Amino acid sequence: MIQIFVTGGTFDKEYDFVTGRLFFRDSSLPKMLEVGRSTLDVSIRTLMMVDSLDITPQDRENIAHNCRSTDTDQILITHGTDTMTETAEHLAKADIRGKTIVITGAMIPYAFGSSSDGFFNLGSALAFVQALPPGVYIVMNGRYFTWDGVRKNRATGFFEAV
Amino acid sequence: MIQIFVTGGTFDKEYDFVTGRLFFRDSSLPKMLEVGRSTLDVSIRTLMMVDSLDITPQDRENIAHNCRSTDTDQILITHGTDTMTETAEHLAKADIRGKTIVITGAMIPYAFGSSSDGFFNLGSALAFVQALPPGVYIVMNGRYFTWDGVRKNRATGFFEAV
Amino acid sequence: MIQIFVTGGTFDKEYDFVTGRLFFRDSSLPKMLEVGRSTLDVSIRTLMMVDSLDITPQDRENIAHNCRSTDTDQILITHGTDTMTETAEHLAKADIRGKTIVITGAMIPYAFGSSSDGFFNLGSALAFVQALPPGVYIVMNGRYFTWDGVRKNRATGFFEAV
Amino acid sequence: MIQIFVTGGTFDKEYDFVTGRLFFRDSSLPKMLEVGRSTLDVSIRTLMMVDSLDITPQDRENIAHNCRSTDTDQILITHGTDTMTETAEHLAKADIRGKTIVITGAMIPYAFGSSSDGFFNLGSALAFVQALPPGVYIVMNGRYFTWDGVRKNRATGFFEAV
Numbered sequence: 001m002i003q004i005f006v007t008g009g010t011f012d013k014e015y016d017f018v019t020g021r022l023f024f025r026d027s028s029l030p031k032m033l034e035v036g037r038s039t040l041d042v043s044i045r046t047l048m049m050v051d052s053l054d055i056t057p058q059d060r061e062n063i064a065h066n067c068r069s070t071d072t073d074q075i076l077i078t079h080g081t082d083t084m085t086e087t088a089e090h091l092a093k094a095d096i097r098g099k100t101i102v103i104t105g106a107m108i109p110y111a112f113g114s115s116s117d118g119f120f121n122l123g124s125a126l127a128f129v130q131a132l133p134p135g136v137y138i139v140m141n142g143r144y145f146t147w148d149g150v151r152k153n154r155a156t157g158f159f160e161a162v
Numbered sequence: 163m164i165q166i167f168v169t170g171g172t173f174d175k176e177y178d179f180v181t182g183r184l185f186f187r188d189s190s191l192p193k194m195l196e197v198g199r200s201t202l203d204v205s206i207r208t209l210m211m212v213d214s215l216d217i218t219p220q221d222r223e224n225i226a227h228n229c230r231s232t233d234t235d236q237i238l239i240t241h242g243t244d245t246m247t248e249t250a251e252h253l254a255k256a257d258i259r260g261k262t263i264v265i266t267g268a269m270i271p272y273a274f275g276s277s278s279d280g281f282f283n284l285g286s287a288l289a290f291v292q293a294l295p296p297g298v299y300i301v302m303n304g305r306y307f308t309w310d311g312v313r314k315n316r317a318t319g320f321f322e323a324v
Numbered sequence: 325m326i327q328i329f330v331t332g333g334t335f336d337k338e339y340d341f342v343t344g345r346l347f348f349r350d351s352s353l354p355k356m357l358e359v360g361r362s363t364l365d366v367s368i369r370t371l372m373m374v375d376s377l378d379i380t381p382q383d384r385e386n387i388a389h390n391c392r393s394t395d396t397d398q399i400l401i402t403h404g405t406d407t408m409t410e411t412a413e414h415l416a417k418a419d420i421r422g423k424t425i426v427i428t429g430a431m432i433p434y435a436f437g438s439s440s441d442g443f444f445n446l447g448s449a450l451a452f453v454q455a456l457p458p459g460v461y462i463v464m465n466g467r468y469f470t471w472d473g474v475r476k477n478r479a480t481g482f483f484e485a486v
Numbered sequence: 487m488i489q490i491f492v493t494g495g496t497f498d499k500e501y502d503f504v505t506g507r508l509f510f511r512d513s514s515l516p517k518m519l520e521v522g523r524s525t526l527d528v529s530i531r532t533l534m535m536v537d538s539l540d541i542t543p544q545d546r547e548n549i550a551h552n553c554r555s556t557d558t559d560q561i562l563i564t565h566g567t568d569t570m571t572e573t574a575e576h577l578a579k580a581d582i583r584g585k586t587i588v589i590t591g592a593m594i595p596y597a598f599g600s601s602s603d604g605f606f607n608l609g610s611a612l613a614f615v616q617a618l619p620p621g622v623y624i625v626m627n628g629r630y631f632t633w634d635g636v637r638k639n640r641a642t643g644f645f646e647a648v
Contacts (some may be wrong), residue, residue, distance in 0.1 A: 015601075017593040018643050020496065022506070036282035037269060038304035039320055053587065074181060078168035107503040113276060113599020114438060115501075120198035123285025126304050142200035142288050157504050158201055172344065179431040180481050269341040275437020276600060277339075278361075312417070312420065319342050360606035361593060362628035363644055421613035431523060438599060447609025450628050455617035466524035466612050482525055 002129060003070045004029060005063060006046040007055070007087075009080030011118050013108040024049035028110045029078070033124055038124065043072075052080025052087075052105075060087050064094035073099040074129045078122075080161075081105045081152055084138055088147035092136040102129040104139045107157050164236045164291060166191060167228055168208040169217070169249075171242030173268040173280050186211035190272045191240070194284055202288065205234075214242025214249075214267075222249050226256035235261045236291045240284075243267045243321075246300055250309035254298040264291040266301045273293055275298050326453060327394045328353060329387065330370040331379070331411075333404030335430040335442050348373035353402070353435045356446055364450065367396075376404025376411075376429075384411050388418035397423040398453045402446075405429045405476055405483075408462055412471035416460040426453040428463045431481050488615060489556045490515060492532040493541070493573075495566030497592040510535035511581075514596045517562070518608055519573060526612065528560075533584050538566025538573075538591075546573050550580035559585045560615045564608075567591045567638055570624055574633035578622040588615040590625045593643050 006012065006027045013022040029044050047066060048059060067075050079087055084103055091101055104125035106118035125139040136147040140159040151162050168174065168189045173185040191206050207229060210221060229237050237252040241249055246265055251272035253263055268280035289302040298309040311322050330336065330351045337346040353368050368476040371387060372379075391399050403411055408427055415425055428449035430442035449463040464483040475486050492498065492513045499508040515530050533549060534541075553561050554620040565573055570589055577587055590611035592604035622633040626645040637648050 003614055015598060017496075018641070020508070030284070033304070035277060035279060036304060037279045037302075037320065038282075040304045041236060058211070108501060111598070111601065112501060113601070115197060115597065115599070117197060117199045119281045119309075120194070120285035123282035123287075123489075124289035125285075127286035127289030127301070127306070128293060130306070131290060139289070140199075142195070142202045142285070144289070144292070155504070158199065172341075177432060178336075180479070184344070249379060270388055273439065274339060274435070275439070277435065277437070317342065356606070358602060359603060360627075360628060361603045361644065362606075364628045439521060441521060441523045443605045444518070444524075444609035444635070445609075447575060447606035447628070448613035449609075451610035451613030451625070451630070452617060455614060455631070463613070464523075466519070466526045466609070468613070468616070482523065 001041045001043060001072045002074045002076060002126065003068055003072045004042055004044045005075065005077045006044065006049070007052070007063065007077060007079045008049040009052050009078060009105045010076045010109055012049065013109040014111045022109070027078070028118075032110060032119055036119070038126070044075060049081075052083040055080070055083055055087065059089040062097060064091055064096065067091060067094070067096050067099065067101060072135070075099055075101045076129045077101065077103045079103050079105050081107060081140070085150060085152065088136050088138055092147040098134050100129055100132050100134050101136045102132070102139050102144070103137070146148070150156050163203045163205060163234045164238060164288065165232045165234045166204055166206045166238045166240070167225060167237060168206065169214070169225065169241045170211040171214050171240060171267045173240045174211065175271040176273045184271070186200055189240070190280075194272060194281055198281070198285060200288070213228040217242070217245055217249065222252040225249060226253055226258065229253060229258050229261065229263060230256070235296070236260055237263045238287050238291045239265045240266050241267050243269060243302070243319075243323070247309070247312060247314065249298055250298050254309040260296050262291050262294050262296050263297070263298045264294070264301050264306070303307065325365045325367060325396045325438065326398045326450065327396045328366055328368045329390055329399065329401045330368065330373070331376070331387065331401060331403045332373040333376050333402060333403045333429045334433055336373065337433040338435045351402070352442075354421060356434060358444060360443070360447060361451070374404075376407040379404070379407055384414040387411060388415055388420065391415060391418070391420050391423065391425060397458070399423055399425045400449050400453045401425065401427045403429050405431060405464070409471070409474060409476065412460050412462055417469040422458050424430070424453050424458050425455050425460045426456070426463050426468070427461070438462050487527045487529060487558045488560045488562060488612065488645040489558045490528055490530045491552055491561065491563045492530065492535070493536050493538070493549065493563060493565045494535040495564060495591045496595055497564045498535065499595040508595070513557040513564070514604075518596060518605055522605070522609060524612070538569040539575065541566070541569055549573060550577055550582065553577060553582050553585065553587060554580070559620070561585055561587045562611050562615045563587065563589045565589050565591050567593060567626070567643075569637060571633070571638065574622050574624055580633050583592045584620050586615055586620050587622045588618070588625050588630070589623070
């Protein structure tokens with residue numbers, strides 16, 4: 001079984017046509033798994049629905065706590081891209097043993113249709129979480145990066161190995 | 163480097179509004195990799211553009227030949243779902259050594275927009291081809307199957323372990 | 325009030341991923357009116373769900389009968405493009421008085437996403453049915469044509485004035 | 487010939503994945519007319535690309551000047567919804583004679599895919615500009631409103647007759 005923890009991020013943002021702003025409502029994950037025709041045994045739990053710039057150290061400890069306490073050893077976390085590496089580092093140092101933790105997100109909300117990278121990222125993250133050895137990884141741009149081997153290039157929006 | 167071989171299938175079908183039939187034109191793969199914001203080193207080569215019910219033994223040998231002769235040991239093949247397992251078996255018995263070969267496709271054409279599983283499947287196939295040991299696999303429904311451990315349920319359109 | 329009669333056609337076709345063929349299920353019209361944020365007073369009735377090549381003279385008389393018996397004088401008919409002009413001619417000669425009847429359709433199913441002309445056609449057909457004087461019209465390609473002043477160019481899929 | 491003036495608004499906003507904000511680039515109108523398979527004789531001119539809250543009295547006089555000086559008597563203006571009625575009033579009082587001026591927009595950007603009302607609104611606006619007598623109108627929600635008979639309900643995002 002794969003445990004999916006939802007934390008928000010661009011991945012799950014929607015457009016509020018009254019205010020003209022992006023906001024969070026429900027996660028698109030159940031619908032995405034249906035459209036992807038996934039037959040994986042998956043459990044989805046929303047831990048928070050926030051922009052990753054607003055994630056606090058306490059939120060990160062909350063995520064770590066949930067990673068520790070879940071029974072499964074395959075964990076996928078959806079997360080805003082801006083502080084994805086901070087959360088990855090926190091989890092890597094959080095004494096979680098024998099689990100493959102993959103963090104992914106999107107640069108364009110899934111709700112924005114055919115221009116979004118979210119559906120592609122979800123496909124690759126679900127695959128990597130099944131195939132990679134225990135550890136903490138970021139999955140973006142079709143690739144996986146170890147938690148300490150990646151940074152987001154904020155000018156281009158691409159993740160780069162360091 | 164990942165070698166992608168395109169063979170057609172529903173994945174790449176388009177709708178011909180003059181005849182009302184599905185047909186093949188160019189592969190959507192370059193656009194999909196762009197939308198997916200992939201930074202993988204990928205080479206795309208179209209071997210054929212056919213419905214997989216029309217793939218002949220000679221076509222399969224052609225695919226096998228291309229798998230053998232490509233320099234890379236990570237190969238992704240897009241393929242119609244109806245005879246995906248036949249091609250997988252052919253490749254598994256074709257004396258191709260030390261290469262990870264992943265075959266994927268779609269139940270709904272990528273060109274049909276947000277109802278298609280193709281973009282999700284591409285994401286997971288690209289991930290599995292990087293992470294799985296040498297062998298021949300089918301990637302559908304978020305999962306990977308070994309070539310001799312899967313069949314397509316033609317009534318439901320889902321792939322099942324056997 | 326605007327009466328909408330659904331007869332099928334490419335407009336409402338969907339893709340059956342098990343058989344690989346196009347088929348009819350429910351009309352997309354209610355969803356389209358919702359996405360279009362329509363506040364029009366509309367009544368939708370499905371008369372048939374067929375390819376317009378399969379529409380019989382009796383079907384056309386059925387459509388005419390419904391146009392006659394509905395209380396409203398604004399009628400929009402969704403219809404396959406292949407025999408749209410035949411149905412228009414039938415209605416024009418069917419002794420229906422004082423009503424504006426607009427027939428529209430699509431070259432690409434609405435279900436196929438952002439490549440479809442259906443949503444645009446629905447918007448223009450709803451506008452023309454409110455603004456044109458009584459008569460029978462075909463609305464395609466952003467334009468309206470009188471029933472006896474139009475033909476479908478089967479090579480290009482565009483409607484042309486004659 | 488139909489003259490289309492582009493002024494910006496939600497209709498043409500896009501999502502900037504680097505900053506996470508909406509912005510203006512090129513208008514989607516040419517692509518929309520292509521997907522809509524329009525065969526109308528249309529001229530598109532971008533007058534400005536702004537949020538309608540930022541439109542100044544001078545901008546409105548600029549729009550009015552362009553409406554006066556264009557040769558055609560069918561004018562469609564794309565415009566943000568927030569101050570659509572102010573621009574409509576300005577044009578109605580700007581001594582433009584014998585022209586049908588239709589103002590439309592969208593509550594959700596066309597670039598956001600299948601959730602947008604923009605494509606539907608464009609279809610209905612193009613129809614109304616061909617069919618309505620001279621005057622200044624707002625076209626939203628499948629309906630047309632005279633310039634002095636409409637307001638936007640800012641809580642719901644719908645236009646209402648007053």
